[in-house]
Amino acid sequence: MSLMLMLGISLTVAAGVLLALSRDLFRLIVGLAVLGSATNLIVFMAARPGSLIPPLVEAGTQQLSTAAANPLPQALVLTAIVIGFALLCFALVLGAWLAGNSAGDADQLRDAEPAATDAVKPPVLEP
Amino acid sequence: MSHGSHTETHGPTYLWLAAVPLTLFLLLAWGLARYDLPWRGEVSWIPSLGVSLAFRIDGLSAQMLALITGIGTWIFVYASGYLAHEPRRGQLFAILILFMLAMIGAVTADNLVVLFLFWELTSITSFLLVGFNHEQASARAAARQALLITMGGGLALLGGLVLLGQMAGSWTLSGIVAAGPALVDDPRLPYALPLVLLGAFTKSAQFPFHFWLPNAMSAPTPVSAYLHSATMVKLGIYLMARLDPAFNDLLFWEVMLIGTGTVTAVWAAVLALRERDLKRILARSTVSALGTLTLLIGLPSPGAGLAVVAFLFAHALYKAPLFMVAGNIDHATGTRNIDHLMGLRRAMPLTAAAAVLAGLSMAGLPLSFGFVAKDAISIAKSEAEVLLLVSYATVFVNAIAVAVAGVAAIRVFWGPPESPRGQVHEVSWRMFVPPLAIVLLGIEFDFFPALADPLLLAAARTISPELGAVDLSAAYDLNVLLSATGMTAVVGLLFFLTWDRLHHALHRLHWLDRFGPAALYESLLNALTRIAAWQTRLLQHGRLSGYMRLTFLALLAMGAYIWLHTDSRVVLQWNWSTHAWAWIVACLLIVTGAGAALLLRDRLGVLMASGLVGYGSAVLFLFAGAPDLAFTQFAVETVLVVVAASVLPRYGRAVSRREPWRWVNGVLAVAAGAGTFLLLAHLQGLPVNTELADGFGRMSLPEAHGHNVVNVIIVDFRALDTLGEIVVVAFSLLAALPLLGGIRKGRTS
Known part of the structure; x- marks a missing residue:
């Protein structure tokens, strides 16, 4: 793997974290998507791909050629892409539903917290 | 208790329950008259932990048993009279019986674990009885x-x-x-x-x-x-x-x-x-x-x-x-x-x-x-x-x-x-x-x-x-x-x-x-709730970005700890492969997408830019011998953008207020990026273990009759994982459906 890719993935992770730390609910979810993609790349690159040949057993042979790409990270990442997709779809819908009450402000989500009138927990002060 | 108000409550008086301790008492008396102390009994329970239901009755145990059953008999008679007007007396008698058995267990147990279990059971029954009213x-x-x-x-x-x-x-x-x-x-x-x-x-x-x-x-x-x-x-x-x-x-x-x-x-x-x-x-x-x-x-x-x-x-x-x-x-x-x-x-x-x-x-x-x-x-x-x-x-x-x-x-x-x-x-x-x-x-x-x-x-x-x-x-x-x-x-x-x-x-x-111990107990109990309230306010404040910040901080701290305790070598090299031009394009797409998503204010723009990250990854997969991945990523990215665009109007206008904690966020992001770089550089220095990949490649055709090794891994060798994945996808759909219904109806508030 080249230094260029290492730099590229690191920059993407940094951007993803910054997006995920946003107060805007939509940017937060997009940040998760970017981080997901970057993580997939890290896993994929961990096997140091170099071959262009897909991991297919060629007709007439009984086993995978040693020149073919490593199939293991591909299987891992394929699973990760699908699961990440499902979770992001859910996050987008959930975000849209929550945004109805909070105008998309991630700092105004109170649904899971104790009620502001709870005696033990005084209302949260705005920063 | 129903002092003064002598409303008769009907139902059993449970006087007959006194026969339980009485029987035990008579049994004890008969045993004492016939057999010499101590009596032992043991039933294996958890042999691997050395816990057996070991009981031993010697003079002290027998005396306690005589008190428990003898006085117990009269207590049950007394309770049937005392509680004649108590509608929940059935409950009380049930706990009393349970207590008596726990007490008998505690004074006869020889095994330490068994003793402890019965000991605690007496505390629990005592709790239930003290709080009866x-x-x-x-x-x-x-x-x-x-x-x-x-x-x-x-x-x-x-x-x-x-x-x-x-x-x-x-x-x-x-x-x-x-x-x-x-x-x-x-x-x-x-x-x-x-x-x-x-x-x-x-x-x-x-x-x-x-x-x-x-x-x-x-x-x-x-x-x-x-x-x-x-x-x-x-x-x-x-x-x-x-x-x-x-x-x-x-x-x-x-x-x-x-x-x-x-x-x-x-x-x-x-x-x-x-x-x-x-x-x-x-x-x-x-x-x-x-x-x-x-x-x-x-x-x-x-x-x-x-x-x-x-x-x-x-x-x-x-x-x-x-x-x-x-x-x-x-x-x-x-x-x-x-x-x-x-x-x-x-x-x-x-x-x-x-x-x-x-x-x-x-x-x-x-x-x-x-x-x-x-x-x-x-x-x-x-x-x-x-x-x-x-x-x-x-x-x-x-x-x-x-x-x-x-x-x-x-x-x-x-x-x-x-x-x-x-x-x-x-x-x-x-x-x-x-x-x-x-x-x-x-x-x-x-x-x-x-x-x-x-x-x-x-x-x-x-x-x-x-x-x-x-x-x-x-x-x-x-x-x-x-x-x-x-x-x-x-x-x-x-x-x-x-x-x-x-x-x-x-x-x-x-x-x-x-200044007494009772006052100390009170103030400790109060301090407990105050600390709990303080800590809840501190940690559970309802600001999602705060939670994210804490999560990233914890991840970074863990990563730093591992990094400092690992013998790590950083390897940096320009490793130009034959498809360097395609990788450069992919890399540019990814970085441009991520950067644009960060800089753009408009939500649609952010969405499109994030799509570029996915497409860039797809290009990279395509030129790394992973066409399956590439096609999946293309499809997923496209559908995701469509889904996001369809719910986008529900998010309202972008929050225009300044982001709080901007500097902390920036430091966290830079640290995360640097950490990723170190991780990748460290990976460069490690040998590639191809044992699993070789095994899958060898067995794919003869055992699973599949040419596409990646597919075989997913649907055959690791089929159970894939089933789990399908369940996750199905659950997210199930969870999203009612939310979509709620969105369609429109939030009233």
């Missing part, structure tokens, strides 16, 4: 206090028992006692003993944990008489007595027991003077008696065992009836305040008789079993040459006991009748027969010592094995005894006559309560 806030608070203190002690006890078990190499009480002398030099003993004593002291309400017992008086009276005077609170005494042969020679053991016992006995006696509630007065004097018992166990003399056993027996035989008397008075008059109780003897002659007889025993006057116990105590003390201070303390404690006996037996029953509040009348036979029966039993034991002596001597020998053959009830040293009894009687009479004056004098010192 759960509509009252005071009852709930008392139940919680009893639970927290006895369970906290139970936790310490568990630690102590585990240590003792490890030290002795045996998980049985008998094994520990047998190994006793060898344990004295073990370095773990200074930790084990205080922990065990903490458990015993909390259970038996020793100072400074004495305050939970009087508060536990919010339980119905049958419970107070049974758990909180005759049986459960004696469990700590029982355990100390059981371990005494092993540790009696230790100075620490002696000092702790004698010291704590004396302080408890004296302080509880003083506090008894401060109470006006008859039941609480009795509870204080129970604590005082428990202190005396602890003190007696600590005495190194051979007669101490006898004194413990005799006093334990005598106390149960007079205190349980006195509690029942207090309950009868409460039932008949609706109050337990001694200021409002006078001259009840005409209205309640049989209760009065029981009170007087129990009072005689409590005061240790001749003709009662209490007299025998006092005698045994004097012998034990004269043998042990205790400190003069302890001697004076016992005289004081006994004198207060005389005064309490006077209050409970004389003050409330004699004198002119209080102006009648309603029609005070004698209670039902189920309530006056039990106390009378128990005190008469005590007197009978005094006249016919052969009935009780063998059992008591067997029990005493468990505690003091060196005890010779003594005739318990005839061992009076009359001179010592009469002078001691005479002195306590005189001082006690003085206390009795000046009870009200002493009460008022002590009441003026009530400001001292603020």
